[in-house]
Structure formats: structure tokens, C-alpha cells
Amino acid sequence: DTAVSQTPKYLVTQMGNDKSIKCEQNLGHDTMYWYKQDSKKFLKIMFSYNNKELIINETVPNRFSPKSPDKAHLNLHINSLELGDSAVYFCASSQGLLNQPQHFGDGTRLSIL
Amino acid sequence: AQSVTQLGSHVSVSEGALVLLRCNYSSSVPPYLFWYVQYPNQGLQLLLKYTTGATLVKGINGFEAEFKKSETSFHLTKPSAHMSDAAEYFCAVSGPAAGNKLTFGGGTRVLVKP
Numbered sequence: 724d725t726a727v728s729q730t731p732k733y734l735v736t737q738m739g740n741d742k743s744i745k746c747e748q749n750l751g752h753d754t755m756y757w758y759k760q761d762s763k764k765f766l767k768i769m770f771s772y773n774n775k776e777l778i779i780n781e782t783v784p785n786r787f788s789p790k791s792p793d794k795a796h797l798n799l800h801i802n803s804l805e806l807g808d809s810a811v812y813f814c815a816s817s818q819g820l821l822n823q824p825q826h827f828g829d830g831t832r833l834s835i836l
Numbered sequence: 837a838q839s840v841t842q843l844g845s846h847v848s849v850s851e852g853a854l855v856l857l858r859c860n861y862s863s864s865v866p867p868y869l870f871w872y873v874q875y876p877n878q879g880l881q882l883l884l885k886y887t888t889g890a891t892l893v894k895g896i897n898g899f900e901a902e903f904k905k906s907e908t909s910f911h912l913t914k915p916s917a918h919m920s921d922a923a924e925y926f927c928a929v930s931g932p933a934a935g936n937k938l939t940f941g942g943g944t945r946v947l948v949k950p
Binding site for chain 1: 868870872874879880881882885887924931937938939940942943945
């Protein structure tokens with residue numbers, strides 16, 4: 724059983740399009756995250772939800788909009804895709820914050836043509 | 837704000853040799869520290885973590901790390917490298933001073949030579 728699953732695994736699309744990435748966790752965790760990993764492998768948090776409430780909202784263009792319909796799901800919608808959005812996007816989950824380890828999905832590789 | 841610095845973006849070791857990956861952090865309060873490993877085309881997997889208590893922490897796959905407050909370091913070691921240890925390794929810090937966020941270092945790629 725996959726603990727944190729993301730779909731799709733690969734996403735190739737053109738500039739200006741709108742796309743969504745879905746994430747689901749079956750670990751019973753109450754906190755979920757979106758990270759962006761650039762081509763140099765640098766990882767940066769984008770958003771975090773705790774019990775469906777947005778608690779971390781980093782300096783991310785407002786073209787990126789997360790949505791958490793319930794504690795087990797966190798989706799990421801991206802409007803008007805730009806070349807710089809090309810990256811690997813990781814979803815993660817944890818039970819609580821601070822000292823609890825995060826469990827990561829396998830990532831969604833987004834390529835903008 | 838907290839930050840993490842990993843010294844060396846690439847490390848090459850021979851199979852059977854010691855693996856040493858360096859991590860230094862900056863924090864005004866005791867942090868929570870983590871090491872994660874990322875294999876190609878996969879997500880991150882927790883190797884070990886330090887929160888409180890014993891400063892020498894043992895993790896999976898034979899890895900361990902020691903929290904040294906005086907040196908603000910959390911270096912990762914493994915006595916004998918295996919070919920399967922070839923991966924990207926990330927040190928990370930969280931805690932109130934980091935806004936309860938997990939902040940990652942830049943990563944260290946480990947290459948294991950036969």
C-alpha cells in the first residue's frame with residue numbers, strides 16, 4: 724500500500740495552460756505539504772495544511788492554489804503555467820508539526836514546453 | 837530564521853569505506869534535526885531524526901548522526917559504504933524558530949565506487 728500517492732507522475736504541457744496535481748495519504752496524518760524541487764535538487768516548502776486549514780503559505784505566485792477537501796487529500800492547481808514552473812513537486816504528510824517526520828510521495832515531474 | 841548548510845554537493849567514496857556527510861545549522865533555540873535520503877526518481881525517505889535526549893542517533897541502513905550543540909553540527913556517518921547507498925542526502929531542520937517549517941540543506945550526492 725502506497726502511503727503518500729501523487730498523480731500524475733509526469734506532466735508535460737504548454738505554457739499558459741492550467742493543470743492540477745493530486746495527493747492522497749492513507750497514514751491517518753493531520754498535516755500535508757507541497758514542496759518544489761528545482762533542477763539543482765533544492766527543496767523548498769510551498770504550502771502546508773493542518774486539519775484542512777492552511778498554516779504555511781510561502782512566497783509563491785498566486786497562480787498556485789492548494790486545496791484540501793479533507794485531511795487525507797491535498798491538491799495543487801496551477802494557472803497560466805510558465806517555463807519557470809518546470810520542477811518536481813512533492814507532496815508529504817506528517818502527524819502534527821515540529822518534530823514529526825514527514826512522509827513523501829514519489830513526486831510529479833512537471834515539464835513546460 | 838533557521839538555515840542548514842551541507843558541505844560538499846558531491847561526495848565520492850569507495851565501497852567499504854567510511855561515509856561522512858557534513859551538516860551545520862543555525863538556530864537560536866535547540867532545533868529538531870533530520871536526515872533524509874532520495875533515490876533516483878523517488879521521494880524522500882527518513883533516515884533518522886534528533887529531537888531531544890541522546891545526541892547520537894541511529895537510523896536505518898546502518899547510518900547514524902551525532903548532534904553537537906557546541907559545533908551546531910549534525911553530521912551523518914556510515915562505517916562501510918554499499919553500492920546501494922548511492923543517492924542524494926538531505927539534512928533538514930525544523931522548530932519554532934523556523935516557523936514550524938522543515939528547512940532543507942542543498943543536498944549531497946553520494947557516489948559509491950566499486
